[in-house]
Amino acid sequence: MKIYFVVKEPSERTVNHYVESLGMALQKQGCEVVYGRQRLWTAEVQECDIVHFQWPEFIFRPCTESDVARMKNRLEWLRAHGIRIFCTCHNLKPHSRKDETIRQLYDVLYNHADTIVHLGQYSCELLRTQYPNARHVVVPHHIYNNVLTFAVSQQEARQRLHLPQDKKIILCFGKFRNGQERNFVLNLKIQCNHSPLFGRGAGGEALFLMPGFYRETLHTWNPKKFVNRLYHTLRYKLMGIQFNNEVIPDDLMQCYYCAADVVLIQRLDILNSGNLPMAFAAGRVVVGPDVGNVGQILRETGNFTFDPQQAESAVEALHAALRTSSKGEENKVYAAKHWSTEMTAKKMLEYYETN
Numbered sequence: 001m002k003i004y005f006v007v008k009e010p011s012e013r014t015v016n017h018y019v020e021s022l023g024m025a026l027q028k029q030g031c032e033v034v035y036g037r038q039r040l041w042t043a044e045v046q047e048c049d050i051v052h053f054q055w056p057e058f059i060f061r062p063c064t065e066s067d068v069a070r071m072k073n074r075l076e077w078l079r080a081h082g083i084r085i086f087c088t089c090h091n092l093k094p095h096s097r098k099d100e101t102i103r104q105l106y107d108v109l110y111n112h113a114d115t116i117v118h119l120g121q122y123s124c125e126l127l128r129t130q131y132p133n134a135r136h137v138v139v140p141h142h143i144y145n146n147v148l149t150f151a152v153s154q155q156e157a158r159q160r161l162h163l164p165q166d167k168k169i170i171l172c173f174g175k176f177r178n179g180q181e182r183n184f185v186l187n188l189k190i191q192c193n194h195s196p197l198f199g200r201g202a203g204g205e206a207l208f209l210m211p212g213f214y215r216e217t218l219h220t221w222n223p224k225k226f227v228n229r230l231y232h233t234l235r236y237k238l239m240g241i242q243f244n245n246e247v248i249p250d251d252l253m254q255c256y257y258c259a260a261d262v263v264l265i266q267r268l269d270i271l272n273s274g275n276l277p278m279a280f281a282a283g284r285v286v287v288g289p290d291v292g293n294v295g296q297i298l299r300e301t302g303n304f305t306f307d308p309q310q311a312e313s314a315v316e317a318l319h320a321a322l323r324t325s326s327k328g329e330e331n332k333v334y335a336a337k338h339w340s341t342e343m344t345a346k347k348m349l350e351y352y353e354t355n
Helices: 018-028 042-047 067-078 098-112 121-128 155-162 179-194 223-238 250-259 275-281 292-298 309-323 327-338 340-354
Strands: 002-008 032-036 049-055 086-091 113-118 135-138 167-172 208-210 263-266 285-289 305-306
Touching: 002 018, 018 032, 018 340, 042 086, 042 223, 067 086, 067 098, 067 155, 086 098, 086 340, 113 167, 113 340, 121 292, 155 250, 155 327, 167 250, 179 208, 179 309, 250 275, 263 275, 263 309, 275 285, 275 327, 285 327, 292 305, 305 309
Parallel strands: 002 032, 002 049, 049 086, 086 113, 113 135, 167 208, 167 263, 263 285, 285 305
Antiparallel strands: none
C-alpha cells in the first residue's frame, strides 16, 4: 500500500514530528510512504492508494478562491480514479491565518474526505454532524517514541539548562501564538507567586519556564514593527521572562520536558496539543484548558484542567498538580500502553485497508 502525506516538501525543515514518526512506523509495517505538496498535482499521485491531508493551510501559501476551486476539482478527480482521501483533524480552524479562503479550503477537504481522522472523541462527535458523508474515526496522538526518548533525568536536564534544583518548575512549551496567551500566563505567574497556596520565601515561588514565550526578532524594515518588537522584548526581559527566538533542537526540547515538574498547556482556544502526549512520554503531570480534545483527555486520565476564562482556576489546578506524587509516572505508563507510535500506525493502517 502506498500512502501519500500532503505536507511540506521533504527538503523543507519542519519541527513537527507527527507525520515523520507516523510515516516511519507505517514503513516498518510494510507501507510505502511519500511526502510533499507538488505530487498532488502530478500524474505520480495515481500511484498512491491513500492521499492523507494534514494541515490544509500549508497546501497553498497564500490561498486564493481559485486555489479552493482547484482543490475541489482535484479531490473529485482523485475520488473518480479510486484514490481514497483521508484528512486528520489537527485543528478546527487555522491557528493564526484568518483568511476566509483557508476556512473554505478546510470545508472543501472535509466535504470530500472518505475518512476524517480525529485525535480525540470531542472533535469526532462535533464534526460527525457537520460532515455526515465521511467516516469518522479516532486515532490518538502518538508519543514519537521512535524519534524521541525523554531519557534524561530531571537533575541532569536542569543542570544542562542551568536551572535551579530546588524550585518547582512549570513548563509552557511551544510558541505563544498571541498576546492573549502571553497575558494569561503572565497574570497566572504573578498570581502563583503571590498565592498562599504556593508559599513564599527562598524556593517557595514556582519557576515558569517559557522558551517559546516571544519569538519575534528585532530584524525588520518596518519602523512600526521595530518599535513594537523592541518594546515587548524589553518589557518581557524586565519582567524576568527568558525566551528563545530560535527553533529548539530535539535534544534540548527533551531536556525542557524532563526538567519540569508540571507541563502547562497555555492555549486558551485549542482542539489538540502535541505538548500533551510529549509530557506524558516524559512522565510529567499536565495542566491544560478544559476545552476540545485536550480537556476531555486530561479529565479522562486524571490530570488537571482549568477554565480559560478564570485565572484563579488555573492557579488551583497548578497547585493540585504540583502536590501529586505519582501522576507523572502513571502518565508515562499510560502513554506507552495506549499512544505508542507503533500502535497508532497499526490502527491507522487498519483504517487505510478498510472502507
